[in-house]
Structure formats: C-alpha cells, structure tokens
Amino acid sequence: MELSVVVTLYNEEENIQPLLKAINSALVKYKYEVILVDDGSTDRTVAEVKQHADHRVKLVILNNNYGQTAAMASGIATATGDYIVTMDGDLQNDPTDIPFMLEKLKAEHWDIVAGNRKNRKDGALLRKIPSKIANRLIRNLTGVTIRDYGCTLKVFRKETAKHLGLYGELHRFIPILAVMEGGRIVDVDVKHHARQFGTSKYGLGRTFKVMSDLLLMVFFKKYFRRPIHFFGPLGIVCFMLGSAISLYLLVLKILGNDIWGRPILILGITLILAGIQFLTFGLIAELIMRVYYESQHKTTYTIREIFTKSEAFELETAH
Numbered sequence: 001m002e003l004s005v006v007v008t009l010y011n012e013e014e015n016i017q018p019l020l021k022a023i024n025s026a027l028v029k030y031k032y033e034v035i036l037v038d039d040g041s042t043d044r045t046v047a048e049v050k051q052h053a054d055h056r057v058k059l060v061i062l063n064n065n066y067g068q069t070a071a072m073a074s075g076i077a078t079a080t081g082d083y084i085v086t087m088d089g090d091l092q093n094d095p096t097d098i099p100f101m102l103e104k105l106k107a108e109h110w111d112i113v114a115g116n117r118k119n120r121k122d123g124a125l126l127r128k129i130p131s132k133i134a135n136r137l138i139r140n141l142t143g144v145t146i147r148d149y150g151c152t153l154k155v156f157r158k159e160t161a162k163h164l165g166l167y168g169e170l171h172r173f174i175p176i177l178a179v180m181e182g183g184r185i186v187d188v189d190v191k192h193h194a195r196q197f198g199t200s201k202y203g204l205g206r207t208f209k210v211m212s213d214l215l216l217m218v219f220f221k222k223y224f225r226r227p228i229h230f231f232g233p234l235g236i237v238c239f240m241l242g243s244a245i246s247l248y249l250l251v252l253k254i255l256g257n258d259i260w261g262r263p264i265l266i267l268g269i270t271l272i273l274a275g276i277q278f279l280t281f282g283l284i285a286e287l288i289m290r291v292y293y294e295s296q297h298k299t300t301y302t303i304r305e306i307f308t309k310s311e312a313f314e315l316e317t318a319h
Contacts, residue, residue, distance in 0.1 A: 001031060001032070001033055001080045001081040001082070002030055002031045002032060002081055002082055002083065003027065003030050003031070003032035003033070003081045003082070003083050003084075003085065003098075003102065004032065004033050004034075004035055004079035004080060004081030004083070004084045004085065005023060005027070005032060005033070005034045005035065005085045005087065005095075005098070006035045006037065006072065006075035006076055006078075006079055006084060006085065006086045006087075007019065007034065007035070007036050007037065007075070007086075007087055007088070007089045008037050008039055008068050008071040008072055008075065008086075008088065008089060008152075009036055009037060009038050009039060009041060009045050009049075009071075009089040010038075010039045010040065010041055010045075010065065010068075010071075010089075011041045011042060011043045011045060012041070012045055012089045012090060012197075013041075013043045013044040013045045013047075013048045014196075014197035015089055015090055015091050015196075015197050016036075016045065016048035016049055016052055016089075017048065017052045018091060019089055019091055020034065020052055020053070020054075020057065022091070022094070022095045022096075023095045024054075024056075025095075025096075026094075026095035026096045026098055026099065027095065027098065027099070029099070030099075030102075032056060032081065033056050033057075033058060033079070033080065033081060034056055034057045034058070035057075035058045035060060035075045035078050035079055036049050036053075036057060036058070036059050036060070036075075036089070037060045037062065037071040037072070037074055037075040037078075038059065038060065038061045038062060039062050039065055039066060039067070039068065039070070039071040040062055040063070040064045040065030040066065046059070046061060058078060060074055060075060060078055062074065067169055068169070068171050069166050069167065069168060069169050069170055069171040070166075072086060072166060072171050073164075073166040073167075076161050076162065076164070076166075077162075079158070079161070081158065082157075082158050083102060083105070083155060083156065083157060083158060084155070084156045084157075084158055084161040085098055085101075085102075085153070085154070085155050085156075086152055086153070086154050086156070086161075087152055087153045088152045088153075090195055090197075091193060091195070091196055091197070092192055092193050092194070092195055093115070093151075093152060093153040093190070093192070093193075094153075094190065094191040094192070094193060096191070097115065097153060097188075097190040097191055098153075098155065100188070101113040101115070101153075101154075101155040101188060101190075102155050104186075104188065105155050105157070108186070109184075110184050110185065110186050111156065111157050111159075111160040111178060111183035111184045111185065112154055112155070112156050112157075112160060112174075112175065112178050112183055112184070112185040112186075113154065113155045113185075113186055113187070113188060114146050114148070114151065114153075114154045114175060114185060114186070114187040114188075115148065115151040115152075115153035115154060115187065115188065115189075115190035116146070116147045116148040116151060116187045116188065116189050116190060117148055117150075117151050117190060117192040118189040118190070118192070119191075119192060120192050131148075131150050134149070134150070134210055135147065135148060135149055135150070137214070138173075138176075138214060138217075141214065141218050142176050142217060142218060142221055143221075144175050144176050144179050144185070146175050146185060146186075146187040147187055148187065149172055149173070149175065150172065151190065152171075153190055154174065156178075160178055160181070160183050163181055164177050164178065164181075165177060168213065168216075169209055169213055170213060170216075170217070172210060172213065173213060173214075173217045176217050176220075176221055177217075177220075179221075180220060180221055180224065224289075225289065226286075227281075227282055227285035227286060227289060228282040228283065228285065228286045230282070231278045231279065231281045231282030231285065232278075232279065232282045234275075234278045235274075235275045235276070235277070235278030235279035235280075235281075235282060236275065236279070237275070238271045238272070238274040238275035238278060239271070239272055239274075239275025239276065239279070240275070241268075241271045241275075242267075242268045242269065242270070242271030242272030242273075242274070242275060243268075243272060245264055245265075245267060245268030245271065246268045246269070246272065249262070249264065249265055249268065
C-alpha cells in the first residue's frame with residue numbers, strides 16, 4: 001500500500017459521501033486506503049460511512065469521544081501505507097492538494113509536508129486572528145518555523161508518523177514532535193473551503209488548552225532528554241539567593257538587631273526550600289527518563305541512514 005489517508009470524524013454525517021467522493025477523485029493514480037476514525041459520534045456518521053464505503057475504506061470506531069489527538073493516533077496506528085496523510089473530515093481540507101504534497105515529499109526527501117491554509121474561509125474574530133497569534137507565539141517559542149500549525153492536512157513518511165507519540169491534545173504540535181525526533185519539515189500553500197455541513201468543533205475555549213500544551217512542548221523540545229538542565233539552574237539560583245538572604249540576616253542578628261517577623265526572613269527560608277525542591281525534582285526527573293529509555297530499550301538519538309563504501313561500490317557495479 002503506497003498511501004494511507006487518515007480522517008478523524010465527529011458528527012460529520014452530511015460530509016461522508018462528498019468526502020469519500022473527493023478523495024477517490026483526487027487519488028485515482030495511487031494505490032491507497034482511507035482510514036476513517038469515528039471519535040464517538042452521536043449522529044449517523046457511522047451509518048453513513050458503512051453505506052458509502054468501498055473496498056479501500058477502513059472504519060475505526062472508538063468507544064467514546066476521546067478527542068482528535070487520540071483519534072488521529074488510532075488511525076495512524078491502523079495505517080499500512082508507506083506514506084500517511086492526515087486531514088479533517090469537514091470538507092475544509094481539499095484532497096486535490098495531496099498529490100502535489102506527496103510528490104514534493106518524495107522528490108525533496110522531506111519527512112513531513114504540512115499544509116498552510118493561504119486563503120482561510122473561517123471567521124476572522126473567532127478563528128483567523130487567534131490562529132495567527134497562536135502560530136506566531138509557537139514559532140517564536142519553539143523555533144519550528146512553519147506558518148500554520150492548525151492545518152490538519154499533512155503528508156508523512158510512515159516512519160515519522162508512527163513515532164510521533166501522540167497523547168493528550170498534542171495533534172496541534174505534530175510539527176514540534178516530529179522535529180524533536182529529527183524529522184525534516186516544510187510547508188506548502190493549500191486550498192481551504194468554508195464548512196458546508198455541520199458545525200465547527202472549535203471555539204475560543206480551546207485557547208487555554210493550547211497555551212498549556214505549548215508550555216509542555218517548549219519544555220519537551222528543550223529539556224525532555226535532560227530535565228536536570230531545567231530544574232538544576234532554578235534550584236541553584238533559588239538556594240543561593242535564599243542562602244545570601246539568610247547570611248545577611250545572621251550578620252544583623254550577631255550585631256544585635258531583631259530579625260524575627262521580617263518578611264525578608266520568610267523570603268530567604270522559602271527560597272532555600274524552593275531550591276532544594278527544584279533540585280530534587282530535577283534528580284527525580286532524570287531517574288524517570290533513565291527508566292523510560294532503558295526499560296523500553298529506547299535511544300536518545302535517531303539514525304537516519306548508515307552509509308558504507310561497500311554499499312556505494314555495490315551500487316556502482318550494479319549499474
């Protein structure tokens with residue numbers, strides 16, 4: 001199987017038939033499968049899929065509404081293609097962009113080609129403006145410089161998609177997860193359509209979730225493999241400041257001054273305790289990371305390719 005198209009669905013009954021038709025029309029030149037993941041829909045989404053599916057369609061039905069990240073992870077786990085596409089099931093992504101993205105990935109040896117919704121058809125106040133602010137913030141904090149983190153339309157190499165480690169609601173940060181594993185990513189402009197059927201599942205309420213996940217991603221990107229480098233400096237600075245304050249108060253006490261009840265005394269003690277706590281957190285986190293890697297025989301690096309002269313010689317003689 002060359003291509004697996006993973007589509008997450010939640011109450012998209014009216015979109016199923018036109019979605020499958022659009023995918024089939026766009027990918028006639030490829031050997032592909034379509035993996036539709038129903039994330040606990042409460043309407044006729046499952047029935048519509050069963051009615052309109054052909055031999056290329058696999059339907060994954062989740063027991064509950066686990067969220068887009070879990071649905072996407074289950075679809076990727078089910079995929080068998082050499083290349084994996086992710087897209088939304090609301091008809092706002094256009095399957096006709098997939099061939100160009102796939103050929104670019106193959107020709108230029110990228111690990112991910114991500115879509116950038118150049119002319120978005122969403123509302124400005126609730127969707128476009130918050131998205132632009134979030135995209136700029138994510139770029140500045142993580143250093144991963146694609147233009148549109150919110151576009152679900154992406155094409156992956158199988159090896160990259162299978163090792164993303166999707167948990168919680170981290171589907172928005174797939175580019176960062178991929179780069180953390182050494183993946184190479186580029187973005188291209190893609191078409192975007194206004195929603196025709198159903199209602200959007202997004203709103204301003206997701207802003208706080210995105211901010212929380214962003215903090216997690218910044219920590220993961222910089223300190224996941226060396227957490228002591230984050231907690232250690234914090235602990236040392238707090239402990240040294242607390243010690244300096246305590247030493248100052250000790251000198252005042254020796255000189256006969258009353259130091260009891262001063263706010264600076266409480267600050268000094270608090271900083272010392274905080275320093276000890278941060279250092280302890282760092283040591284515990286380091287132990288957890290060792291267990292994480294060693295118990296599962298994971299490595300802290302990813303090998304892209306091993307080249308030897310003998311392989312090059314065999315290729316030359318074959319030609």
